[in-house]
Amino acid sequence: MINGAYSSVRLTLFKHGAESFLAALDEARIPHGPILTYSTGPQASGLVEAITALSDAMPWNAIAKVVVAWIEARKSREISISTEAGETIHAKGYSVSEVQLLLQKSINVVIIDTKPNEET
Template identity: 60%
Template sequence: MSNQTVSVVRLTLFKHSHQSFVAALDEAQIHHERVQLFSTQPQASGIVESISALSDAMPWNSLAKIIIAWIDARKSREVIIQTEDGRVIHAKGYSASDIQKFLPLSVNVTVIDTKPADEI
């Protein structure tokens, strides 16, 4: 029996980020699933996607590269990583290797694009 743990990255996609960010995940062949949320309380309007894998198999490097490339493609994009210890990290300005270090510590990754794909 293996002692490996499963790592999970929770992505909350807001505004116009869903289509382009999910397409980037698909292009990199990173398996993700939409999370269905049910609550009796009002919820934020983001779409939640989840990436899970055995810790050794989690594509941390690929995901970090996708985040940096996705942000750099448009000025209207932002990715915010929230860690277990309460830190909030705005990914803009960090390198892929920096982001790769933050991702295993994350409890949520917020992905935002404030403009539709057809606007520059």
């Protein structure tokens, strides 16, 4: 999401995807941090992280490269990008430039790997 002064990508990480995706961000030197949420009702059990930067300094291309490489590394991986317009796009099969454009319009990015790292 772009907001004049800053840009932010909200990541919701499920199952076995959290550790490996965050490690991929770290390897690409993309800073991220947890978002702590509190609720009186039940919530999904995903881990929520955010990548936030000044709009001009947001590493859109680097994030898109991580997304595409992470998906392509294993068949069990999926990333869904939800946009402000209410669309949900599954990033599998998209190019880095296409993912970059989608990320700029995102309100949430869901990362999931259905298999543990030990399995292929």
